[in-house]
Amino acid sequence: MSSKDPLLQPYQLKHLTLKNRIMTTSHEPAYPEDGMPKERYRAYHEERAKGGVALTMTAGSAAVSRDSPPVFNNILAYKDEVVPWLKDVVDSCHEHGAAVMIQLTHLGRRTGWNKGDWLPAVSPSHHREASHRAFPKKMEDWDIARIIEDYADAAERMHAAGMDGIELEAYGHLMDQFWSPATNTLESAYGGSLDNRMRFTLDVLSAIRKRVGEEFIIGIRCVADEQMDGGLTKEEGMEICTKLKDSGKIDFLNIIRGHIDTDPGLTDVIPVQGMANSPHLDFAGEVREHTKFPTFHAAKIPDVATARHAIAEGKLDMVGMTRAHIADPHIVRKIIEGREDEIRPCVGATYCLDRIYQGGEALCIHNVATGRELSVPHVAKPAPDKKKLVVIGAGPAGMEAARVGAERGHDVTVVEAANNAGGQIALTALSDRRREMMNIIDWRVDQCERMGVNFKFNTWAEAEDVKAMDPDMVVIATGGMPDTEVLTTGNDLVVSGWDIISGDAKPGQNVLLYDDAGDHVAMQAAEVLAKSGASVEIMTPDRTFAPDVMAMNLTPYMRELQKRDVTFTVTYRLKEVHREGNQLRAVYGTDYSDLTKEKMFDQVVVNHGTLPLDDIYFDLKPDSMNLGELDHRALLAHKPQQVNSNPDGKFQLFRIGDAVSARNTHAAIYDAMRLMKDN
Known part of the structure; x- marks a missing residue:
């Protein structure tokens, strides 16, 4: 069957034979060091090459000029020293049969002047881009000439590194800032008519061809x-x-639809969970039909069925599954082996992209090995000794501990008080727009069942019952419960964000939602409240609301909340709540002064993280070999836990995730993975 699969057919691009139709499009996970793609970068792309992808596109986007400073940690293609590092990446991927290309760009106005060498941003107009906020210099003729040469220099470096080709970025960056009448006000030969606005691109292509010859593959995204x-x-x-196409200077098109100068615009180009899958696929197919030219495309194509459809119906020549490969780098291998149903799903959380801006590196919300290939395995190694492992709690942390433990060959039992797995994710998935999150749990349940994990649902774990199971290791993953004790007076008068999301508390009509955690819970609760018809005021002591919900995930919330009766109040801290008849008087102040204000509501909702559900941990601690101690040095050195501080102890005891402290889904899964991969 695999030989007939449209996705597994080879594709001939000029002289290059791509072994199948699946690629990862150019993206920057922000793993370079000092602008160089060193070991971490190489390992990331090599893992996808091992997994069978035909073409891995690196660097979205590598900077060709010093006045195009990266807005996050991109490759510096204007430095000669980049060549040997990229050659290592190329050679490693070639060993596994994957072709390697790189994306080159000048960001134009899509950067800042106070980065890198503090040179002004440049663009074909003075128009500022909303997202990156720089007021650019309007380019002069000598700016254009030097940047054309910078492109050619960078392309020559990529050719020297052994790349199979390059891709020039032309959406939101300098190249299509020339194209677009919205961003080109030049009156020279590079402005005005469409031919003039395209002149910069064609001059760049001519300069590159002179350096790299006619055989080197060049495309444009x-x-x-x-x-x-x-x-x-x-x-x-x-x-x-x-x-x-007619210029004869390029070999493929990689099609994008939309604009990226605002956060909502970027989110429509790269949709997040709750938004339609493959929204621009048919449009890319129209371009292919119109041009009769090699056409690539990627935009929320998370599943094999959609990718297969794109190729089978002739919409694309190569289909990009970029975020899908961040979730599972072994997609192609699993297709070939008839294991499509084992592919770890991309859930559209887009933690990968948002994390770049928040934490400086791309991370998958539920594959913690991505970006950590040098230290965390995508497939855990068998354990030298089989253990009897008991996991208490079937949320993301507990399910990952069970999965990795079973993958290593341990005998695993999961005890869960609820009637099914899920934990806090089950609560999150109550929102129709975020229901994809439940795939994080469902995939792990499926994997655990395949490996024979024993589940005990509707079972409250008591210490004596756990000890009666005679475990070698017990992992506590019981999560936490909302902490609403934030007031000096009136804590008994408030409800939690969880209460609103779950439906345990009926929405009021005039609601204060006080959020000093800054995460999805508050925004999700606000959405429930607003949709019920309530008037909602979201208050935070922070300078910005929802600081942990980054730009792309914030967009769907704002589109829903802004059309409702919702207001945002920043830099105010809720202090007291008092009942007055059927109303609540909220007293709030500010960290900046002694100012105090009051306002009436009929409901106050608090989002202040969680406190650990850790009773079972402390009940078991005296009977454990390690008294619950986690050896941080061993953990960080990727070595087994060997603390034995209690000679009478019968088992190792650890706790992970929110059973330790309130964090997020990725942290909970990472806790589980790095504990279990060595134990």
Whole structure:
């Protein structure tokens, strides 16, 4: 069957034979060190090559000029020293049969002036980009000339590194800032008519071809419809694609639709969970039909069925499954082996992209090995000794501990008080827009069942019952419960965000939602409240609301909340709540002064994280060999836990996730993985 699978057919791109139709499009996980793609970067791409992907595109996007400073940790393609590092990446991927390309760009206005060498951002106009906030210098003729040379220099470096080709970025960056009438106000030969606006791109391509020759593969990832007032229309986009093809200077198009100068615009180009899958696939197919030219595309194509459809129906020549490969780098191998149902699903959380801006590195919300390939395995190694492992709690931390333990060959039992697995994720998934999150649990349940894990649902774990199971290791993953004790007076008068999301508390009509955790819980509760018809005021002591919900995940919330009766109040701290008849008087102040204010509501909701549900841990602690101690040095050195401080102890005892402290899903799963992979 695999030989007939459209996805597994080879594709001939010029002289290059790509072994199947699946690729990862250019993306920057922000793993370089000093702008160089060193060991961590190499290992990340090599893992996807091992997994069978035909083409891995690196660096979204590598900077060609010093006045294009990365907005996060991108590759510096303007430095000669990048060549040997990239050659290591290329050679490692080639060993597994994967082709390697890189994306080059000048960011234009999509950067900041106070980064890198503190040179002004440049663009074909003075128009500022909302997302990155720089007011650019309007380019002069000598700016254009030097940047054309910078592109050619960078392309020559990529050729020297052994790359199979390059891709030029032309959506939201300098190249299509020239194309778009919204961002090009030049009156020179590079402004005005469409031919003039394309001149910069064609001059860049000519300069590159002189350096790398006609055989080297060059493509453009380009917008063919900006979908915004004053921007490139679909008709102009189609004309651009045709002109690029007819130039004879490029070998493929990688199609994008939309604009990325605002957070909502970027989110429509790269949709998150709750948004439609493959929203631009048909449009990319139109471009392919119109141009009759090799066409690539990626935008929320998370599943094999959609990817297969894209190839089978002739919409694309190569299909990008980029975030899907962040979740599972072994997609192609699993297709070949007939194990599609074992592919770890991308749940659309887009923690990967948002994490770059929040924490400086891309991480998958539920594959903690991604980006940590040098220290965390994608497939755990068999344990030298089989253990009897008891896991208490079937949330994300407990399910990961059970999965990894079973994968290593341990005899695993999971005890869960609820009637099914899920923990806090089951609560999150009550929102229709976030129901994909439940795939984090469902995939682990399926994996555990395949490996013979024993589940005991509807079972409250008591210390004596656990000890009667005669375990070698007990992992406490019981999570936490909402902490609403934030007031000096009136804690008994408030409800938690969880109460609203779960339906345990009926929404009021005039509601104060006090959030000093800054995570999804408050925004999700606000959505429930607002949809019920309530008037909602979201208050936070922080400078910004929901600081842990980054730009792309915030967009769907704002689209829902802004059309409702919702207001946001920042820099105010709730202090007291008093009952007055059927109303609640909220007293709030500020950290900046002694100012105090009061306001009436009929409901106050508090989001202040969780406190550990840890009674079972402390009940078991005296009978454990290690008295619950986690040896941090061993953990961080990837060595087994060998603390034996209690000679009378019968088992090792550990706790993970929110049973320790309130964090997030990724942290809970990472706790479980790095404990179990060595024990």
